[in-house]
Amino acid sequence: MKPIDQRTMARTATARREFLKFAGMTGGMVAAASMSKVAMSAIPEPVIQTSTDTMAPLVPETGRPYTPVVTLNGWTLPWRMNNGVKEFHLVAEPVVREMTPGFKAHLWGYNGQSPGPTIEVVEGDKVRIFVTNRLPEHTSIHWHGQRLPNGMDGVTGLTQPGIPAGKTFVYEFTARRPGTFMYHPHADEMTQMAMGMMGFWVTHPKGNHPLIDPVDRDFCFLLNAYDIDPGSYTPKIMTMLDFNLWSWNSRIFPGIDSLNVRKNDRVRIRMGNLTMTNHPMHLHGHEFEVTGTDGGPVPKGARWPEVTSDIAVGQMRQIEFLADEEGDWAFHCHKSHHTMNAMGHDVPTLIGVDHTGLTKKITKLIPDYMVMGERGMADMAEMDMPIPENTARMMTGEGQFGSVEMGGMFSLVKVRKHQPHGDYSDPGFFNHPAGTVAFEYEGEVPTAERSTDAGASAMPAAHRPAEDIEVKVRKPGGGGHQH
Numbered sequence: 050m051k052p053i054d055q056r057t058m059a060r061t062a063t064a065r066r067e068f069l070k071f072a073g074m075t076g077g078m079v080a081a082a083s084m085s086k087v088a089m090s091a092i093p094e095p096v097i098q099t100s101t102d103t104m105a106p107l108v109p110e111t112g113r114p115y116t117p118v119v120t121l122n123g124w125t126l127p128w129r130m131n132n133g134v135k136e137f138h139l140v141a142e143p144v145v146r147e148m149t150p151g152f153k154a155h156l157w158g159y160n161g162q163s164p165g166p167t168i169e170v171v172e173g174d175k176v177r178i179f180v181t182n183r184l185p186e187h188t189s190i191h192w193h194g195q196r197l198p199n200g201m202d203g204v205t206g207l208t209q210p211g212i213p214a215g216k217t218f219v220y221e222f223t224a225r226r227p228g229t230f231m232y233h234p235h236a237d238e239m240t241q242m243a244m245g246m247m248g249f250w251v252t253h254p255k256g257n258h259p260l261i262d263p264v265d266r267d268f269c270f271l272l273n274a275y276d277i278d279p280g281s282y283t284p285k286i287m288t289m290l291d292f293n294l295w296s297w298n299s300r301i302f303p304g305i306d307s308l309n310v311r312k313n314d315r316v317r318i319r320m321g322n323l324t325m326t327n328h329p330m331h332l333h334g335h336e337f338e339v340t341g342t343d344g345g346p347v348p349k350g351a352r353w354p355e356v357t358s359d360i361a362v363g364q365m366r367q368i369e370f371l372a373d374e375e376g377d378w379a380f381h382c383h384k385s386h387h388t389m390n391a392m393g394h395d396v397p398t399l400i401g402v403d404h405t406g407l408t409k410k411i412t413k414l415i416p417d418y419m420v421m422g423e424r425g426m427a428d429m430a431e432m433d434m435p436i437p438e439n440t441a442r443m444m445t446g447e448g449q450f451g452s453v454e455m456g457g458m459f460s461l462v463k464v465r466k467h468q469p470h471g472d473y474s475d476p477g478f479f480n481h482p483a484g485t486v487a488f489e490y491e492g493e494v495p496t497a498e499r500s501t502d503a504g505a506s507a508m509p510a511a512h513r514p515a516e517d518i519e520v521k522v523r524k525p526g527g528g529g530h531q532h
């Protein structure tokens with residue numbers, strides 16, 4: 050993470066170039082010196098951001114105060130106040146997103162990134178959002194979960210015409226209730242969401258709220274998924290179930306930043322699911338409570354402790370916990386296929402199959418041939434198998450004890466006694482106190498008495514096969530997988 054002041058970003062060369070291009074497009078601008086005046090009278094300068102680093106929280110300098118969120122591998126969109134209205138400018142456009150080092154995807158997003166920037170406002174704020182469409186087709190934005198006038202709801206054809214390519218539309222409403230929301234197109238949705246168009250929205254409470262407690266750290270990210278063939282760059286948009294990249298904010302492990310906190314911090318994590326399946330999100334070492342959904346804060350008497358919370362399609366969950374155990378705690382989707390990167394699905398289970406001899410024969414024909422999965426798939430994490438250019442490794446991530454053998458929707462919550470307040474930088478690997486790491490037993494291991502009993506039945510069977518049948522476990526192969 051780099052402590053970049055996002056207001057400075059607006060003045061970077063990229064943003065300036067983008068602005069000039071944009072100003073030229075709207076036809077008003079000649080001299081850069083008159084920019085601020087022109088911008089104030091017309092439309093805010095679009096801020097473009099192309100770094101994949103987690104940006105420092107954007108502390109508000111105007112409007113009502115609040116404790117800002119930290120968007121994992123993302124950022125918050127700066128705004129300007131114009132006669133008491135908070136004005137934002139979103140630009141829908143094609144972007145290149147590095148999903149993990151060495152793997153870039155050609156996506157669609159907002160302001161240089163997929164997902165788009167997080168929008169943070171305060172309950173009661175009057176909000177005006179300019180949306181410029183630089184996509185090759187029309188779009189719109191739906192403000193998921195908001196109370197607003199029907200005509201601002203962003204459903205193409207139903208509540209507004211689509212925003213044609215090259216045009217800018219304006220959305221105006223009051224952020225009426227505090228909570229965790231998201232935004233996404235409601236125009237050619239299947240394509241535009243499969244291409245990465247989405248963003249986070251947080252409405253902070255105005256003053257003290259009986260159901261929204263102050264926290265020390267407030268993180269947010271969207272769960273999203275892509276189907277990008279190994280060696281290619283663009284997602285397949287027709288895929289409904291068989292995605293191969295399971296991401297948080299369009300990043301996959303080990304490209305997802307860790308959530309770094311100080312011991313005894315109260316931590317809030319806000320997540321929204323814009324994939325086609327549910328994700329049971331699991332935190333190690335702590336218990337959390339779901340304190341809010343996209344419908345609002347959960348009444349205190351209705352909260353219960355959990356270590357896994359399932360987030361269904363189109364839902365948002367806001368979890369909170371006291372980070373009182375030091376360590377590097379895994380935090381991940383509990384569907385094991387979702388903590389892997391691109392892989393071929395038509396791989397039969399080869400556990401227990403003896404390839405001796407066969408490999409030698411095949412190697413004569415195909416020098417790079419490798420047997421996969423003879424002892425399980427863990428070898429995949431370490432073997433240096435040749436993979437196509439621009440492909441993420443299926444299982445990877447080097448921990449201090451070896452490969453973590455993960456991918457996809459996986460990261461860490463790092464809890465440290467000495468993490469300074471407000472410091473989100475990565476403290477490195479946890480230094481385990483002596484005697485607190487699982488270790489090898491080096492004494493004599495007694496031989497186990499093996500049972501030959503096939504197990505009891507609930508009741509006697511009417512018929513038995515002539516010979517006992519013994520099967521081996523094999524994951525279902527062939528087409529039509531569901532995750």
Ligand SMILES: [Cu+2]
Binds near residue numbers: 295327328329382387
């Ligand atoms: Cu999942």
